[in-house]
Structures are given as C-alpha cells and as structure tokens.
Amino acid sequence: MKKIITLLFLINCSVIFSQQVAILKYQGGGDWYANPTALPNLIEFSNLYTHTSINKNIQTVTLEDETVNNYPIIFLTGHGNVFFSSEDSKNLKNYLISGGFLHISDNYGLNKYIRKELKKVFPSLKLQEIPKNHPIYHQTFSFPKGLPKIHEHDKKPAQGFGLFYKGRLIVFYDYESDLSDGWEDASVHNNPKQTRERALKMGSNIIEYAFKN
DSSP states (O other): OHHHHHHHHHHHHHHHTOOOOEEEOOBSSOOTTOOTTHHHHHHHHHHHHSOOOOOSOOEEEOTTSGGGGGOSEEEEEESSOOBOOHHHHHHHHHHHHTTOEEEEEEOSSOHHHHHHHHHHHOTTOOOEEOOTTSGGGBSSSBOTTOSOOOSOSSSOOOEEEEEEETTEEEEEEEESSOHHHHHSOHHHHOOOHHHHHHHHHHHHHHHHHHHHO
C-alpha cells in the first residue's frame, strides 16, 4: 500500500511540474527579446536542481493571444518602453486573477514604464516590497536577506516588489537586481560563478513558487 501511495505522489508531482513557460512580447518598442540565453539557462538549472520538468521549447506570446492562458508563468524584461492597450490590460488581468503569474525583470530602464502600465491592469493595487520571510525567497533555495543583487545600476539596493490579489502574489518584479542578466551565458556579462548561481537559484525559486501557488 505504501508503494502505491508513493507512486501516486510521484506521478502527481510530475504532472504539476511538467510545464512550459513563455516570454511576453509587449507593445511600445521596448526590447522584449533581451537576454536570449537567460530563460534556456534558467530552465536547465531548474530542471536539474529542483526536479521540475519544464519543456525547453520556450514560447513567445502576446496579450492579444489566448494561448497566454496555457502558461503558469510568463516573463517580461527589457530596457525601454512598455505599452499595454486596454485590451492587453484586460487580458493580463484575467490571466493573473485566474491563476497565472508574471515575473518582470528590470533590465535597467524599464521601471518608469512598467509601473505605469501595471496601473492600467490593476488601478487599485499598489506594488509592495515583498518581505524577506515570504515563501518566494524560501523554496528549494533560501534567501534570508531577500532579493540578491546581480548587477549595479544606480547604487541602489535590490528590491523585490509584488502585486497581491486576494492575498496571492501574482506579479514579482525584481528591481535594481537584473536577475535575467545573471541567467545569461557566462560569457555575456562575465559575471563571477557565484553571482550567476545566486541569480539562477532565485529564478528557480520564482518558477517553483509560481507552479505551486
């Protein structure tokens, strides 16, 4: 009987973690396609160290496409302008309140645009700094000091912000950290191995949290 229960548990886990992720192609002219090696490296790391089974075929989606709802987590990054139309805002809101999760990685220059566009999606919600004891920092890997600093921009501390809907974290925004730069191939930014590992571990935590919640 114990063997049957164990087998069922393993089957259920494999179903939960057999997932695919997507990159959000947004309007506005910003480079949504930045950091092309980042997600492939993160997926490889996550599958190796947190027992996920993420499909390595990363999709690109827009908010005009209903297939966005097929993905438990979507990623948004870039350096410049982001624009959500009224229809985009409506579709993103529906995606998020229906169980989806959005990770935004500020690749320096995104901040003033993304904050304004998120207000279109959730006018009554405010980005809040996520406390260091939040589960997103304590999945397979623990970050007791919160979001790790990967790249220096304006000599500001790394901060993890979030939007919460009915108590659930639906948007994670890494600010002044540049997590996705840390996921890229080592030769792209010449980051020390330890720095890249911190970035990959935090990224893996984000995926793990999104799949579970």
